[in-house]
Amino acid sequence: MSFASLGLSAPILDAVKKQGYDSPSPIQSHAIPAVLDGKDVMAAAQTGTGKTAGFTLPILERLSGGQRVRANRVRALILTPTRELAAQVGNSVQTYSCNLPLRSTVVFGGVKINPQMLKLRKGVDVLVATPGRLLDLYNQNAVNFKQLEILVLDEADRMLDMGFIHDIKKILAILPKQRQNLLFSATFSDDIRKLAKGLVHNPIEISVTPKNATAKTVEQWLYPVDKNKKTALITKLIKSNNWKQVLIFAKTKHGANRLTRHLEGKGILASAIHGNKSQNARINALADFKSGKVKVLVATDIAARGLDIDQLPQVVNFDLPNVAEDYVHRIGRTGRAGSTGQAVSLVCADELKELKAVERLTNQLIERRIQEGYEPVNELPVTVLDGKKKKIKKPKKPKQISKPNDGSSDKSSAQKPSVKKQTRKPTAKRTDKPEAKKNAPRRRVRS
Structure with a gap:
């Protein structure tokens, strides 16, 4: 056609x-x-x-x-x-x-x-x-x-x-x-x-595609990592893999600024783009990223839509999004127009809820990889697509059976003694005035 x-x-x-x-x-x-x-x-x-x-x-x-x-x-x-x-x-x-x-x-x-x-x-x-x-x-x-x-x-x-x-x-x-x-x-x-x-x-x-599906041209995986080691891990990944152009998504504006400062301190040219930046600053940051002047662009979800970069190789979720649909838009910045791309997520144990939501939405489990030296202390639990936890059957407590010593059967002795509830008898309604009590003291009337 x-x-x-x-x-x-x-x-x-x-x-x-x-x-x-x-x-x-x-x-x-x-x-x-x-x-x-x-x-x-x-x-x-x-x-x-x-x-x-x-x-x-x-x-x-x-x-x-x-x-x-x-x-x-x-x-x-x-x-x-x-x-x-x-x-x-x-x-x-x-x-x-x-x-x-x-x-x-x-x-x-x-x-x-x-x-x-x-x-x-x-x-x-x-x-x-x-x-x-x-x-x-x-x-x-x-x-x-x-x-x-x-x-x-x-x-x-x-x-x-x-x-x-x-x-x-x-x-x-x-x-x-x-x-x-x-x-x-x-x-x-x-x-x-x-x-x-x-x-x-x-x-x-x-x-034209399955509901909320991600592009097949994008390879996805995640690294389970403790929250306090995410910054060190992303720095290592950029340097050890020699990534030339990386779009990183952070959950908050302050988090984006903080990560940008850290990367620049490690000798990695980076810029931040978010709602608190002026429009001119956002335009300049995007232009520098597209031209290759900066290697890393750290963004909030304002860049998840409408950011069209030719053959962007890597997208990193430094934080998983609160809204699962935004994950689809984020990783859609790479693997565009038939080209291939990689989408990497750094996931800590606190983000289990967000991870489950993303996997349910896209109907796929994201591959997990362990980065040596960054194994999490707080383990990220295994997830399943339906989001249902497996029921763990607790062992039943054995019944305590007392030995009969009065010749009665075991069954009767094991039963709890029944307590008969005492019911209060209904009182009849009084139709006349109550009589004065015999021993009640008389009230002295002052003259």
């Missing part, structure tokens, strides 16, 4: 060819025709399989033959959970629309809002945005949705969780009811799927 057979026009096909793509991926071959037909779509596919092009290409095709966009208005809105993902999607839109008379822009927080307002003034065909900044622009009358035709929720599972759902509901309330809805994600939990069904109308559901 070729891109031409999917119904895309020559200008878009030329832009695709310039990027070196000859044939569509499975998610693209299923999603592009459905979007071109104007259907609502719920699509799930592994990270790195071309989901962005799966909705970008048909959207551009549909908009290319439509009406001209008016001032401050938008024809297609793509919402993303992170700034990095918004920037990546925006780049894809610009790349594939290079031969089309369409305008697009990207808006997100962390930078000045005035330049973004100026770009929206003439109107844009495609707007890529994070929810918070979009609401800010709407409240300042910088954007209007009366001309909106298409809404996309990229990484829909994250957009519909408790962190974004309030902003998403506010945005949905100001959008026109008649529109095409597209939901794309690598994972769809049952709760998110139920919530998503309220946004789409008779959707075409596309799933």
